[in-house]
Amino acid sequence: MSSTESGKKKRQILVVDDEQSIAIGILKMLNQEPDTEAVHALSGEQAQDILNNQPYDLVITDIRMPGINGIDLLKHVRSHFPNIGVIIMTAYGSPEVQEEASRRGSLFYIEKPFDLQKLKSIINDFFSKKEGSKGAAQAESDSDIQGVIPGLQLMDVVQMNCLSRMTCTLLIKNSEENKQGIICFKRGDITHAETHTSSGSRSGKDAFFEIASWSGGSFDTLSEIPETVTIVDNWEQLLIESLAHVKEEENDSAKQNQKPKIQTEVAQENDSGDTTNMLDRIMASATADAVFIITQDGFVIDKRLKSDKLDLDKSSDQISKMLPNIVEVSQAIHGGEVNEINLRFKESIMMVRNVESSDLMIIVISPSNVASGNMYKAIERESENLKKII
Amino acid sequence: MGTNFSDVISEFNELDSIEGVLVIDTDGLVMASSFETQGYTESAAPMYLKLISDIHTNMQTLQETTNQVCLVLNEKLVLIQPVFDLILIVYSKKNNLDILQKKIKSAVLLLQQISKHEIINS
Numbered sequence: 001m002s003s004t005e006s007g008k009k010k011r012q013i014l015v016v017d018d019e020q021s022i023a024i025g026i027l028k029m030l031n032q033e034p035d036t037e038a039v040h041a042l043s044g045e046q047a048q049d050i051l052n053n054q055p056y057d058l059v060i061t062d063i064r065m066p067g068i069n070g071i072d073l074l075k076h077v078r079s080h081f082p083n084i085g086v087i088i089m090t091a092y093g094s095p096e097v098q099e100e101a102s103r104r105g106s107l108f109y110i111e112k113p114f115d116l117q118k119l120k121s122i123i124n125d126f127f128s129k130k131e132g133s134k135g136a137a138q139a140e141s142d143s144d145i146q147g148v149i150p151g152l153q154l155m156d157v158v159q160m161n162c163l164s165r166m167t168c169t170l171l172i173k174n175s176e177e178n179k180q181g182i183i184c185f186k187r188g189d190i191t192h193a194e195t196h197t198s199s200g201s202r203s204g205k206d207a208f209f210e211i212a213s214w215s216g217g218s219f220d221t222l223s224e225i226p227e228t229v230t231i232v233d234n235w236e237q238l239l240i241e242s243l244a245h246v247k248e249e250e251n252d253s254a255k256q257n258q259k260p261k262i263q264t265e266v267a268q269e270n271d272s273g274d275t276t277n278m279l280d281r282i283m284a285s286a287t288a289d290a291v292f293i294i295t296q297d298g299f300v301i302d303k304r305l306k307s308d309k310l311d312l313d314k315s316s317d318q319i320s321k322m323l324p325n326i327v328e329v330s331q332a333i334h335g336g337e338v339n340e341i342n343l344r345f346k347e348s349i350m351m352v353r354n355v356e357s358s359d360l361m362i363i364v365i366s367p368s369n370v371a372s373g374n375m376y377k378a379i380e381r382e383s384e385n386l387k388k389i390i
Numbered sequence: 391m392g393t394n395f396s397d398v399i400s401e402f403n404e405l406d407s408i409e410g411v412l413v414i415d416t417d418g419l420v421m422a423s424s425f426e427t428q429g430y431t432e433s434a435a436p437m438y439l440k441l442i443s444d445i446h447t448n449m450q451t452l453q454e455t456t457n458q459v460c461l462v463l464n465e466k467l468v469l470i471q472p473v474f475d476l477i478l479i480v481y482s483k484k485n486n487l488d489i490l491q492k493k494i495k496s497a498v499l500l501l502q503q504i505s506k507h508e509i510i511n512s
Contacts, residue, residue, distance in 0.1 A: 318448035318449065318451055318452055319448070321444075321448055322441075322444055322445055322448050325440060325441045325444045325445075326441065326461060328437065328441075329437055329438065329441050329461065329468070330461065330463050332433075332434065332437055333434070333463075333466075333468065333481070335461075335463030335464065335465050335466045335468065335481075336463045336464025336465045336466075337463065337464050338461055338462070338463055339462045339463065339464065340460075340461075340462035341459070341460070341461055341462070342458075342459070342460035342462070343445065343449065343454075343456050343458070343459055343460075344456070344457045344458040344459075344460075345449070345454045345455060345456060345457060346454075346455060346457065348454075
């Protein structure tokens, strides 16, 4: 192990970047310091080998590299060497996101191209903190340090996936609270999110915001992504919104704790009293061509249509005409109430479901390759919301 | 030896979730049935015929042709599948659904053979 002339252990830094020119500049700067020893790895794989053979204090890594990228390396470091600090170098980050990131204190990246002196200052702050300097610990809370990752947070990974233009699915689990969710990325864009908890399931932005509010749990990265697209917002905007959302929820929860419980219930009812959002969510979850809510008389309460190939008013009219016969069949065979009718056509499936305890029905028409389970789940979820309105 | 209606009914024998299978023609005549009570199937046949022709007419207005109808009731499923001039009706409990669709496909293939044969002979 290397030490300085005064016998003090040298700061061991590993710089990981497949672009030699950037790495050389950083190494040159670091190795000028008498108390620092920096080495270079050209890839994530090489970095893992080096780390397995020698202890390091800090890893500075590029995010986009062939093979094991910066995020994979970060996960490896977090799981095998939790005491090693990590600085992520990346391009693409917008000032808004950086500002939001540093404001909430999750310190995660330095944007390329960067001033070497700025990097140096981040590194010094990291070591000051690591070596127990009280002043530096204070500095962490109120300075503009934005490179060190003290602990890997979910939203950090989300952001890094976006920054590195990843195509993957993040699987998030919180076994203690029986929650599970996914966030899907396609070339760095957040395309879909869904959650399944004991209180129900969500998809789209709602699910993303819900996941952002979870504390604790674990996550894993899967290379497969579903075709479902429920989120089209710019990821930076989405992250900022989610941070604001979490903050709002925290404030609401603090306020609600001081109020009688009945006020919470009223707030939830108001929140779900909009069929526009319900239909949008069904359209997204069931990849539907059309969704409509009708009464058993065929009166259309609300509708949503992706293409003009269907005449919804006409469809609802035709479906309502079929109902008396269907009810007659179910009565004749003593099978109980009709809960659902599925009609399979050449290129599409039509699912008609009763909203329990009402004369309303939700009808979803999806392409035939959509799993009927997804259609069922989407309808059931919103049936619950519809029941609240009724 | 040609395929007959018993082969269609037998397709579902190994599934204990099946409550009964019925094959009717477009005149409402029962061609085959696994139900023990004959009176029941005789009365059910015209009801299904009416239902499927009703769905067919309504969906035709929307320029769609219905390949399969599934009624999900509280306690059971009823799958109705037109095959040329025959209609296959399967009553099932709400389990073994993955195998059920495969069995229906096999039964439909058999019914297609029977229907084609009838068409050629006539």
